Amino acid sequence: MKYIKINKDDNVAVALQDLAAGEVVEGVVLQESVPRGHKVLLKGLKAGDNVIKYGYPVGHVARDAASGTLIDHSCIKTNLEGLLEYKYEPLFCHSERSEESESSEESDRTFLGFRRSDGQVGIRNQIWIIPTVGCVNGICQQLADRFNAEICHSERSEESDCSEESSVDAIIAFPHNYGCSQLGTDHENTRTILADMVHHPNAGGVLVVSLGCENNQLDAFRELVGPVDESRVRMFATQKVGDEIEYGLQQLREIYATVSKDVRTEVPVSELRVGLKCGGSDGLSGITANPLLGVFSDWLVARGGTTVLTEVPEMFGAETILMNRCQDRATFDKTVNLINDFKEYFIAQGMPVYENPSPGNKAGGISTLEEKSLGCTQKCGKSIVRGVLKYGERLSVNGLNLLSAPGNDLVASTALGAAGCQIVLFTTGRGTPFGSFVPTMKISTNTPLFENKPGWIDFNAGVLAQDSPMEEVAPRFIDAVLAAASGEPVRAEASGYREIAIFKSGVTL
Secondary structure, three states: OOEEOOOOOOOEEEEOOOEOOOOEEOOEEOOOOEOOOOEEEOOOEOOOOEEEEOOEEEEEEOOOEOOOOEEOOOOEEOOOOOOOOOOOOOOOOOOOOOOOOOOHHHHOOEEEEEEOOOOOEEOOOEEEEEEOOHHHHHHHHHHHHHHHHHHHHHHOOOOOOOOOOOOOOOEEEOOOOOOOOEOHHHHHHHHHHHHHHHOOOOEEEEEEEEOOOOOOOHHHHHHHHOOOOOOOEEEEEHHHOOOHHHHHHHHHHHHHHHHOOOOOEEEEHHHOEEEEEEOOOOOOOOOOHHHHHHHHHHHHHHOOOEEEEOOHHHOOOOHHHHHOOEOOHHHHHHHHHHHHHHHHHHHHOOOOOOOOOOHHHHHHOOOOHHHHHHHHHHHHOOOOEEEEEOOOOOOOOOEEEEEOOOOOHHHHHHHHHHHOOOEEEEEEOOOOOOOOOOOEEEEEOOHHHHHHOOOOOOEEOHHHHOOOOHHHHHHHHHHHHHHHHOOOOOHHHHOOOOOOOOOOOOOEO
């Protein structure tokens, strides 16, 4: 298969591999070469006419364009502008299944997770060292390095070493730049995200390290966090102890003594909370990897599980599809606020609302924001929207949720983890190595990326463009996700790539 016409109403086809001038696509002779992921026009258009992809307009041509020519960002312009009025017109094109005729083995799928005392389930059993302020980043990293070395040394023997299986998956410090010199929303965002991390089920134990004089005062932060199991969560201010390294190491030893006794148990997939994210997208994202995540999302939601879609600016142009799948008017109103609040944020900053896609997206075949959004939103399948979360808010209802966060990969992935997602599924057509503070599983949109970056990519959805049917690929993908949830490290974890980033919009003192 060399190309695909996604919807019968489309006036473009997408190249699934590089096409040469003279080749025939849908009966049209190519007038020029068309790179993989890019669009070829199937009928001539006059300036101002709409380009149709996925069955929807994805912009208009800025000049006359002949059939058989390449349509990219140089000749197509967005139709999007300003704030919009929305009307709730519910259209539930997918009925979530409570029961389905399938094998009991399939309907009762499980994974191996860590059941926490608050009822949550973690897919990792890690000890996290969290700074309240960037001033103590170095101390937190030194504590992680020293304690990892100490544990490694204590477990090493003539017949085994520190790489042997342990109930504690990792001891990790999460440096960040904030916690002081912030005001208003930025200050609260920092406090909220860090408090969310303290309560995350992937952390069997947490050591919070403060300086002592920062805006994010430890006593106030402790109050925000609320009650904790003090055998697992400790906090201290470095200005109030003598040797902060030795003090911190002793706290870690005591936390480790508790966490190391945790064991994995069988857990139903209804306990899984999965973040949906894309980055470095290309023209195949909306054809292979994102629809694969959509199938997975519908599969999980049908079994009582939870998926979360974010990247609000990459909903612009496809937002009405999501709005019309909201379970009720109240959820619709929250979704309208989700969209318009983000547009107003752009306007307040004096920035163009629709300054997207990125240079990498354009090089991969995505020309306008609505084209990007129509591909991006496919990650959440066709399920009903059950919840809408503000930035930093934690999940409270199962099913498909929408989360307020920007498109930035690390900020959005951090927000997904903070909401309570145990894992993030991340599709990419260009490739990226990063990992957030929860396992970040990379799914390639095309096979060359999978082959060229085996250290980055966990699963190849590119086979969907090579005649492998979704019915064959989706079960393999589900197995891969459940294996990761049961403890199999994803590529970013194996490489030690774990970071956090907190959303900032205001002044710095």
